[in-house]
Amino acid sequence: MNRPTPSPALLIIYTGGTIGMLENPETGALESFDWEQLRRHVPELKRFGYRIDVESFDPPIDSSDMTPCDWQRIVRLIEAGYDRYDGFVVLHGTDTMAYTASALSFMLENLDKPVIFTGSQLPIGQLRTDGKENLLTAIEIAAARDDDGRPMVPEVCIFFESQLMRGNRTTKINAEGFNAFRSYNYPALAHAGIHIRYDRHLIRRPDPARRFKPHYLLDTNVIILTLFPGIRREYVEQVLRFKGLKGLILKTYGAGNAPQQPWLVDRLAALRRQGVVLVNITQCSLGTVEMRRYGTGLQLLQAGVINGYDSTLESMVTKLMFLLGHGYDMPTVERLMNTSVAGEITTDGPTAGFFGTTH
Numbered sequence: 626m627n628r629p630t631p632s633p634a635l636l637i638i639y640t641g642g643t644i645g646m647l648e649n650p651e652t653g654a655l656e657s658f659d660w661e662q663l664r665r666h667v668p669e670l671k672r673f674g675y676r677i678d679v680e681s682f683d684p685p686i687d688s689s690d691m692t693p694c695d696w697q698r699i700v701r702l703i704e705a706g707y708d709r710y711d712g713f714v715v716l717h718g719t720d721t722m723a724y725t726a727s728a729l730s731f732m733l734e735n736l737d738k739p740v741i742f743t744g745s746q747l748p749i750g751q752l753r754t755d756g757k758e759n760l761l762t763a764i765e766i767a768a769a770r771d772d773d774g775r776p777m778v779p780e781v782c783i784f785f786e787s788q789l790m791r792g793n794r795t796t797k798i799n800a801e802g803f804n805a806f807r808s809y810n811y812p813a814l815a816h817a818g819i820h821i822r823y824d825r826h827l828i829r830r831p832d833p834a835r836r837f838k839p840h841y842l843l844d845t846n847v848i849i850l851t852l853f854p855g856i857r858r859e860y861v862e863q864v865l866r867f868k869g870l871k872g873l874i875l876k877t878y879g880a881g882n883a884p885q886q887p888w889l890v891d892r893l894a895a896l897r898r899q900g901v902v903l904v905n906i907t908q909c910s911l912g913t914v915e916m917r918r919y920g921t922g923l924q925l926l927q928a929g930v931i932n933g934y935d936s937t938l939e940s941m942v943t944k945l946m947f948l949l950g951h952g953y954d955m956p957t958v959e960r961l962m963n964t965s966v967a968g969e970i971t972t973d974g975p976t977a978g979f980f981g982t983t984h
């Protein structure tokens with residue numbers, strides 16, 4: 626006889642964002658309101674029959690104000706509730722949601738419960754809001770189990786409009802439409818229509834032999850350099866003068882190409898000799914870096930720039946902060962940057978759900 630499964634217990638972490646904002650009548654600008662006000666707009670929450678608790682940022686914040694300290698706060702809340710809850714829903718502003726979701730995908734090692742981010746483009750108090758659908762479906766996904774009673778999606782994800790996407794593959798692409806996020810280089814993990822259809826073979830599973838392990842160490846000594854035709858040497862020199870620099874993300878053209886200017890390539894090679902990790906990602910949304918394809922890419926490879934494959938910017942920045950934060954030596958950081966540790970890049974090489982850390 627099947628034993629009845631207890632109804633799921635979920636924790637909502639409300640950080641802020643448009644979903645919980647109200648128009649200030651004096652200025653017309655949107656400002657945050659608290660969870661109680663937000664909850665009153667979603668009476669449907671009671672109909673789930675789940676135990677739903679809430680932890681709220683006080684005050685809730687616009688996600689443009691999110692910092693790595695806030696990522697650590699969210700991880701702390703998840704760690705504190707890990708044994709009590711079956712899944713987590715994080716309500717977050719859309720502007721930097723992809724950064725937070727990417728960071729958490731690295732900080733929550735061997736996660737075996739769903740952590741589903743969502744938010745909205747219109748406040749939940751407005752008639753045409755997309756917030757209600759997003760919140761209710763995110764809750765349903767966080768509570769979903771497979772036939773063996775295991776969480777359906779034990780990953781950090783973003784659910785928005787009708788798609789469930791891996792958090793570290795996702796980017797905000799739309800400041801206007803409801804369909805605000807895309808995962809260009811990895812298919813959606815689920816589609817929500819009349820039914821929520823999960824693509825199980827795309828979903829990562831934790832290593833059952835290992836325990837969940839939260840991480841808090843991050844190092845923000847990283848910068849992003851976006852190339853553009855006419856980029857001036859003085860500008861690059863100024864940017865690279867940053868004291869304490871440990872990681873540089875180069876946003877290159879196409880398949881990972883840069884102008885063939887000896888001053889640029891020599892400067893990069895010198896940086897690498899000084900111990901700065903250099904990573905190449907493309908300005909294109911779709912596709913991957915292949916530095917051997919053109920001379921303009923090969924020169925970067927020869928200067929010691931490593932391949933960022935098909936990474937999003939959000940994932941690359943947060944992964945670099947995460948790895949540098951752990952104080953690994955340069956070869957280890959470079960090796961792990963070229964390894965898929967949380968499903969964030971597509972490489973030919975091995976994937977590792979393992980950070981190789983004792984921290």
Ligand code: ASP
Nearest residue numbers: 642643687688718719720
């Ligand atoms: N500025 C808002 C935020 O990111 C935008 C949103 O939530 O859609 O917090």
